[in-house]
Every structure is written in structure tokens, then in C-alpha cells.
Amino acid sequence: MDGISTERALLAGSISPALEAAFRTVADADLGGGPKYAPTVMRALSRTVAARAYGKPMLELCHLLRVADAVGGRHGWPALFFGVQVARGPAFRALIQEGGRHCDAFDQDFRLESNGVTIAYPDAPFTVSYGRMGFLAALLELMVTALGYRAVDAEIRAWLDAPFEAQRAATHANALSRLFYDHLREHLSTAQSLRVFARLIAFLEASRGSGFGIDDLDDRAVMDYWYGTVTAGDDEATELRGFRMVTERVGMLRTALQAAFERHAIDTARSVGPDREAGEADPGTVLALLEVHDEEADELRALQSEPAAAVKFLTRREVGELDLIARLGSHAGVLAVSVLRAATFGAVQSRLSQALRRHAPQAEVTGLIDLRECESYDQRLGQWRGLEGRLERMALAALAVLVEADRAEAALEVLARLPAADLSGLRDRLPSEADGSNVIALRPGGVVGMVAALADPKVVGPEVAGLIGDARKALRGVGRSGFGPEDRRSATAVNGMAAGAPLVRRLLVRLQHVRTAAEGRLSDDTFAQDTVRFRTGFRALYGGTA
Amino acid sequence: MTDRWRDLEDDGRRTAETIFSALDVARGLTDCRAPSRPSVSAIWSALATGRALPGGIVPDADLDALLADAASVAFPRQAAAATPQDGIDRHADGARLRVVPSLGAPGQSYLAISFDDPTATASRLIAVGDGAEPLVFALPPPVDGMVQILVDNSDPILVALADADARLYLV
Structure with missing residues (x-):
């Protein structure tokens, strides 16, 4: 194994193969209705x-197990958990309603509410x-x-056999x-991750001094760390040798430091007391910080999850092109040149790794090391501009579908694009009980015909009507699944448009931000200088020929 | 608010370290490309809906426990091996399974399943031996609590039934 593959194996070393296989098995579960569990x-x-x-x-799970056991009939709790084809709220609701009808005591112990089940x-x-x-x-x-x-069933049965009391x-x-x-203690180690963290911190302290801050975690830090590590020939520093990996980890370090600084500020603001002295972050706090700082980067996964997954907004290749940008989330702009480097030189490094793994002919390997077919920055930036155009068409076409379906989300999309737009003309389309103020309630399934008026310049002005005109034009040019006239009649596709349109728009903004930031930081000779550095780095890593 | 590393005290640095490693491990889990196995829910769902069991199932005690919970009748291992020619007779709570050589059709045997409850039903007989994927045998609907089928003695299901270690499930 060489290069990135070794690196992946080393990093993955913190997760046992058994746990990896278990996680992948759950992620790949498909009972015939597509992935059972959404990527999100x-x-x-x-x-x-x-x-x-x-x-x-786990506490919530115990309570849900009570419900599952009641509605599962002869089969008990597994029937609900394992029987639901796609693990989404409506599917659970349907199974619970159906199972409850066959359970005599259901109404005594459970109440079906609009948003869930009360035990x-x-x-x-x-x-x-x-x-x-x-x-x-x-x-x-x-x-x-x-x-x-x-093992799990034994614990579950002990709970289900216990008296019917919440406190238990x-x-x-x-x-x-x-x-x-206990299982994770054997199968999930953070040693590798902590080693990477320590190396990055040591590098920053050595190169920027102990006064380094988040701002120092920039494109230069990524390149300096990668180049320094691969050319130093430090056999100990094998965790991070892929340029893309370094970029991702520097993004993670930015997230981690941001979270730590925020927590530090909160702690400092509090009076000294037990909370402050408690020291280590408890798991709940860690999870909350992860959710706040990491969830924003989930747009691609959200597009691949229901309801947006009902519409083909992106091709597999486009997903690949946006992956690193989405992962870096709000840090992508700061690391824009690194994203560009990862998309060009990093892509060559990935191909090199694959070539070495399959024992490709030396000439092929040498060609890759010498960067003979590496995409230039201008070419990649041009590709990104093309992708921006496609994303814009998808987002506009989705807007047109929402207008066509009279969905209030269309107005939200219009306001997201044209914040100064005056939509008060739509008020006249509201029923008479409207309060007459300039507040328009925007909610899904609003008033018939109201949203369609977004296309009428007399109602909303020429700018908004022009946007809707552009959207309709875009829709006519999109042939992807979900956008066809037949597809658009299905509520599933329209719900997918409502969920996906803002996600695509946000991805577009991220991509534009990265591209323009990268363009602003490149000089005429950046690509030539980087070519020398990456070639030197690849030769040090994989063996040179010159 | 400070944004310098040196201003973070030990607990702040530990927070950064913990968040970093949690992010790294979470990425590792979602990015892993380990080969997946048939999921528990895919096996359960196949049992519940009558669809074919997914391929690649490796029998173990957990699979037996799952099958036992999904089945209407579970036959334990039997004390000694038998052959279709000798006659196989296995008992479980709720049903009895016998293999009786056919007198009129040499080389064939009757597979007979009788349910204690005449209204009970099962659509499949699943035999699980060690080291092989479960064998599924479709059953016709019972008549008066009884299923009877003429089977060739070389049929894999009879071979599986003759295995004393095989666990049998009526699903």
C-alpha cells in the first residue's frame, strides 16, 4: 500500500474493521425502497x-421500544424497527397506527399525537x-x-419485562x-486522531509561534504542513500525506478551535464554579458542538436524503466535485486555494495512489509523478464556472416547479435571491380574513393561485417576474429525473424541489465563494510554483525518476 | 473572546482535541468503504414479507435467535442424525415434522408437518446448518393443520433435515 491508501488505512486504524463493516452494513441497508436510513x-x-x-x-430508544413491542404483535419489538422499509417519520407513523389497531391495550398505554407517540x-x-x-x-x-x-435483545427484554414506569x-x-x-472501547480508538491533532498543533506552534490562532489555519498552513511532512521523509508522520486529507484536517482543526474558543468564552463569562472546574467536555456538550459546527456542511447529504433525493439535482460527478467544498462548510472560502489544489494536484495524487496499488507500469507512474496530465488552475476554475451554471439552472428550475405547484417555498426562494423584493402585491391574493398588514404568511400549501402571481409583473414588479421567467426558461432546459412534466405532477417530486432548491442554491453560493476567493489569491505564477512543489513532494513520497 | 491558542487553558485545549478527534472519527465512520453484510432488517424483512433471503448470510447464534423470534415454530437441534430412508421425526412447541419414505414411489419421501393448532400456518421451512447459507423451502398452505409434500430423497431440504445439528424454522 502506498500514499493515500496507506494514509486511509492508518486513519481508519482508529476504527476496527468489524465496526466499519457494521456501520457500512447499516448505511447500505435497503429493503427495496432505496436506502433504509438517510445519509443525514x-x-x-x-x-x-x-x-x-x-x-x-438510548433513553428515547427505550421508550420507543415500548411502543414497538406493543404494535409488533407476536413478533414484538423487531417488527417495527426491522420491518419499516424506509426509516422515516411517515413510515413509522403508518406502522404504529396499523399495529395499534391490532393491539387491544394500545389505547390504554399509548396516545397517538400529531407529531409522535406518547407513552x-x-x-x-x-x-x-x-x-x-x-x-x-x-x-x-x-x-x-x-x-x-x-446481547441487545436480552437487555431490551429486561426493560420490556420491567414494570411499566418511566422512571425505570x-x-x-x-x-x-x-x-x-464496552464494545466501542474495543473497536473505536481516538489515538490516531489525537496524534494528527498533536502533529498539527506542534507544526503551528513551531511555524507560527504559540500565539497562533484560527486565522493562521489557512492555505499557506495547509501547503507548508503537507510539503514539510512529505519532503522531510519522517517515517513517523505517516498519518497525513494526502494533500486533500491535510486540507480536510486543517478545516476540522479550524472547527475544533472555533468550538473551543466559543466554549472558553462562555466559561470565562461564568463565575468560577463547579461547571468551570469540571474541565473536560461531557459527551452531550461535544455532540452539541459537533452539530453546531459540522451540520452546516451536510448540504450534499441532505440532497441525497429524502425528500430532496426524489429529484436528481446533481450527477455523481458533480457530487464528487462539490464534496470537499461541502465538507469544509464555512471554512471552504478561507481554504479556497487548497480546495483548488486538492481538485488538481490532489486528484493526481489520488490517481497515483491507485496506480501504485494496481502495480501500474512505471511509465504511467512516472507520468503522474511528473504531473504530465495535471489539470491547470485555469482549467479547473473554468470547470467550476460551468458547474456554477448547472447549479444555477437546477435551482432556478426547482423554483419554477414550486411556482407551478403553487408552493409557498417559491416565495421564500425569491426572497433569498432578491431580499429587497416587494411581494406585498401578493396580499391581494389572500383571502379576506387576512389582517391587512404588510405581513404575508408564507407556509407550504398556502393559498391557491397566490404563488403563481409571482410571475405577474403587475403584482410583484418586473424584477421578480423576470426571475420567474428565467426559472421557467431554465426548467425547459433541464431533463434530469424529477423535472419532467410527468414527474412534476407527483407530490414527492414537488416536496423534493421544496427541500432541494435552497440546498442547491447554498451549494452554488459556496462554490462561487470558493472560486472567486481562489481567483483573488492566485498570481500569474502560482500554478508554476505549485507544480514544482507538488512534483518535488510526489517524488519524495513515491520515488522520483528525474 | 480570545482566539489565540496560548490563551486556551487546559480544558479549552482538551475541548479542541476532543472535538477534532470526534470530527475525525465521525468522518472515518461515514467514509468507510468496508464491505457490508446482509443487514438485520433485510433478513427480518425477507422473513416477514416472504421475499427471498439476502445472499451472503453467515449462520451464527444471533441469526438463530433472530429466526426463532421471527418464526412461528422453531425446532431445536436433534439428539442424533437420521436419514430420510430411516425416517426423520422432529418435535417442537407447536408442530411436528416427519419425513417418511414413500412406499409407492421409491427414492422419494413424504415431508409432513402437523401443527398443534389446526389454524396455524407457515409459508416456508428454513433449515440452518453450520457453515452454509440457510436453506429455504416453500410450503403449500396447510390443510386441517397439516402440510404434506412428496420430495425426492436427493432434495437438499431432506439432506438438511437429516443433519442433526440443523435448526429448523417454520416462518
């Missing part, structure tokens, strides 16, 4: 596992929301896959947590 759910699960913050979810314990009722059930089911399936059905749930949730924790 799996991402949330990975964060929860990584932060070891499953205490609260009417005599001591304290507890409600599990439908929206949360997909995540809880994924957590349970991961536990069963990793720990085995018997904590004991059994703790037992499940311990079971999982």
Missing part, C-alpha cells in the same frame, strides 16, 4: 457514536416524535449489527449504553 441520519449517527453521546438517545406511564408520560424514530432505529440496528442480536427507563438505557460503550 447516518451522519448524525456517526457524530453521536464519535462523541459517545448516546446516553439521551402514558403512570408516573410520567414520555413522547417520542416520529421525526426522531429514523435515527433511533439506525442506532438500534447498528447496535444489533455490532453487538449481536442476542434510565436504568435500562444505562445498561444499553454500557453495552455499547
